[in-house]
Amino acid sequence: MHIxxxxxxxxxxxxxxxxxxxxxxxxxxxxxxxxxxxxxxMFQWKKDDEILKELENEDYRRRIxxxxxxxxxxxxxxxxxxxxxxxxxxxxxxxxxxQKYPER
Ligand SMILES: [Mg+2]
Numbered sequence: 012m013h014i015x016x017x018x019x020x021x022x023x024x025x026x027x028x029x030x031x032x033x034x035x036x037x038x039x040x041x042x043x044x045x046x047x048x049x050x051x052x053m054f055q056w057k058k059d060d061e062i063l064k065e066l067e068n069e070d071y072r073r074r075i076x077x078x079x080x081x082x083x084x085x086x087x088x089x090x091x092x093x094x095x096x097x098x099x100x101x102x103x104x105x106x107x108x109x110q111k112y113p114e115r
Contacts, residue, residue: 014098018087025088039089046085050078 025031053075054062065071090097 014087014101018091018097021084022091034088034092035063036089036092039085039092043082043089046081050075050082053078057061068109 025034034078057065087097090100
């Protein structure tokens with residue numbers, strides 16, 4: 012499955028619920044930040060070794076996966092509303108990073 016297929020599923024989901032009117036670039040960018048906050052809550056006040064121990068717990072990993080998904084969903088919707096080809100943008104950025112940070 013390509014990213015564009017996932018975006019299509021997300022657009023269909025939101026259109027069937029008539030949520031397009033809420034999905035302005037600003038609202039989607041705010042939603043990305045809010046969901047990142049929810050993801051960060053999963054790690055708040057925990058030391059690295061405590062997090063590694065918790066990651067052995069399936070429910071903890073599931074909840075982190077849900078927050079990562081929330082972030083990705085809003086990022087993909089934001090890219091769509093900004094008419095950004097996110098697959099191309101991602102690959103261009105990876106290539107740019109390869110040039111910026113050469114191997115040792
Ligand atoms: Mg969330």
